[in-house]
Amino acid sequence: MKQAIFKAACLAALFFSPFVTSAQTISDSLLIRKIYHEALSNRTGYEQLRYLSNEIGGRLSGSPEAEKAVNYTKAEMDKMGLDRVYLQEVMVPHWVRGEKEVGKMVGKKGKKVEVPVCALGGSIGTGKKGITAEIIEVKSLEEVAKLGKDKVSGKIIFFNRPMEPSHVNAFHAYGGAVDQRGRGAFEAAKYGAVAVIVRSMNLALDDFPHTGAMRYEDGITKIPAASISTNGAELLSHRLKDEPGLQFYLKQNPQTLPDARSYNVIGEIKGSENPDEIIVVGGHLDSWDLGDGSHDDGAGCVQAIEVLRIMKALNIKPKRTIRAVMFMNEENGVRGGLKYAEEAKNKNENHVAAIESDAGGFTPRGFGISGLPKHVKAIQQWKLLLEPYGLHDIGPGYGGVDINPLGKNSKETALIGLEPDSQRYFEVHHAASDTFDKINQRELALGAASMAALTYLLSEYGL
Incomplete structure (x- = not known):
């Protein structure tokens, strides 16, 4: 009964809106609402971040904690029944405090x-x-x-x-x-x-x-x-x-030790219609060592994993391939982002878009888009669908450190950064105060849902 009332309310809101142009818009709006419902009703991402932060801790590149984080996030994605989960080797700097x-x-x-x-x-x-x-x-x-x-x-x-x-x-x-x-x-x-x-x-x-x-x-x-x-x-x-x-x-x-072997962690759902067109969602798995890296960037990692979990939970069959990438070594070398782009270029992969969450797990406000004017225009056309969830700021902006190398492979790849409210971020950024107790479960889930909603639209319609 509750579900029927909920659906009727959504349909009524859409039909009475002067901006509705098609039945497809209504269908997309209802699916996006389901994405938010799933994200806000499920604590999986929050509990994953709790483990990363409290049980593993700060994950400086080359450290034992970074290695544990690689193993943990791979194991979590292995449980999800994805089409593919794998590690991508990368050599990283090893600086110790x-x-x-x-x-x-x-x-x-x-x-x-x-x-x-x-x-x-x-x-x-x-x-x-x-x-x-x-x-x-x-x-x-x-x-x-x-x-x-x-x-x-x-x-x-x-x-x-x-x-x-x-x-x-x-x-x-x-x-x-x-x-x-x-x-x-x-x-x-x-x-x-x-x-x-x-x-x-x-x-x-x-x-x-x-x-x-x-x-x-x-x-x-x-x-x-x-x-x-x-x-x-x-x-x-x-x-x-x-x-x-x-x-x-x-x-x-402090001292700098020889480079250490580490990995990007990658999970993938194959596209049902255009599997060779790839959409990346990601965050960086490494963090500085003073705190536990909850906001920078454990939040982005679990939000990227949530995109895949939500799609599986709602039985969404994306038309294009979706990859969640936990990049290693954003903080002091960007080796993971560079390695991922290098491998993509060597394999001649076609990346339609990449979405990065690396600005904290605070309330999402929109997306910054680094790409061609046509990319910005294409994404802005979905603003009506996203604004009900507080995503008002959608326009030219910055993609992210780890996905930027993909833009050098091809100008046809749209680089998109999730933009949360920025007011509190620099109180914890790179400091011992970046700890799990600063994370709000609903804000974290809203960020994951926002990424999942845009990923769904990109997968359905491309750019």
């Missing part, structure tokens, strides 16, 4: 005040004794160059440009500040700096230092690079105003 880092402000009278720091991913160590040197605050890479070698040599450079809080989209704020983290070490090393301290990429003020990838340049001396929490950065900046010449002590001992 080592013992807990120490950062201290050192006053002229020898008074030391500890502040929260962590090594940036890929950084070298300071040695067991650590480094003590005068610290100089700057706001940009260009400011280091203006100071020049005379003022920078032998010093620690403190990059303290906050993320711009006036941006409504927090990812725009991130993009405007992250160059300090990525390039700060080698730009400061050009002028003789002995280390860099970088303000965490975080709009909130808290005591969690945020890690993330940094890089070195060939021919330029490698120096240690660490992140400081936003509260620590504020305190350090105030102390420097009161006490010019303040020194800083940094101790960290």
Whole structure:
């Protein structure tokens, strides 16, 4: 009885809408409602993420935890009765953090005040004794160059440009500040700096230092690079105003080991009519090691698996092949995404579209589309079907780090990024605060349903 009432209500809403143009639109709308019903009524993805986060933990590339995550997600997809589940070998960087880092402000009278720091991913160590040197605050890479070698040599450079809080989209704020983290070490090393301290990429003020990838340049001396929490950065900046010449002590001992063997994990439902046309849904299985990687990107992985589970649960026979891909090594090398695209090119595979979830498991707001104008137009025509579920922002945007290499294979592949609400993401991004207790089960399920709904439409109609 309840199901009949539900169906009647859906049909009534559609028939009275002035925008309905065909019986097919009604059929698609009803099926999409079933997708959301299944996602919101089932806790499988949430429980899978609980296991990834609480039982396995942070999954840095090359680590035992990353290997456990590969085995776990493959086993979960093996249970689903998919047409194919397999591993795709990829060699990945193996950087290890080592013992807990120490950062201290050192006053002229020898008074030391500890502040929260962590090594940036890929950084070298300071040695067991650590480094003590005068610290100089700057706001940009260009400011280091203006100071020049005379003022920078032998010093620690403190990059303290906050993320711009006036941006409504927090990812725009991130993009405007992250160059300090990525390039700060080698730009400061050009002028003789002995280390860099970088303000965490975080709009909130808290005591969690945020890690993330940094890089070195060939021919330029490698120096240690660490992140400081936003509260620590504020305190350090105030102390420097009161006490010019303040020194800083940094101790960290990470190391880079030889590359390790790992895998992308892939599950597949073959298309019933156009099996050679492939649609990818994915997230990255690796994470940084400070937290358990629930939002970045355990959420995206279980949402991708949910797309396949929902299709199986509703007995949907996709016309095009659907692949869920758990990419390995997005955080510090993108080896998994590059490997997947390389294999696709070697096999001359035709990827119609790829959808990536790598912006946290928060409430979905829409999709960003990187592709040809015709791709954007084709996907926007389904906006009426998706808007009832809060997906209002559908238009040009960013696909995702792991699927971007597919776009280099062919411009005919639409790269699509799930866009959740971004306001809380950078409070946990790359930090020890990225833990399972920050996950909301309904928000996670809504993201999975959104990906499944768009995947269904892409499979039915292509681009």
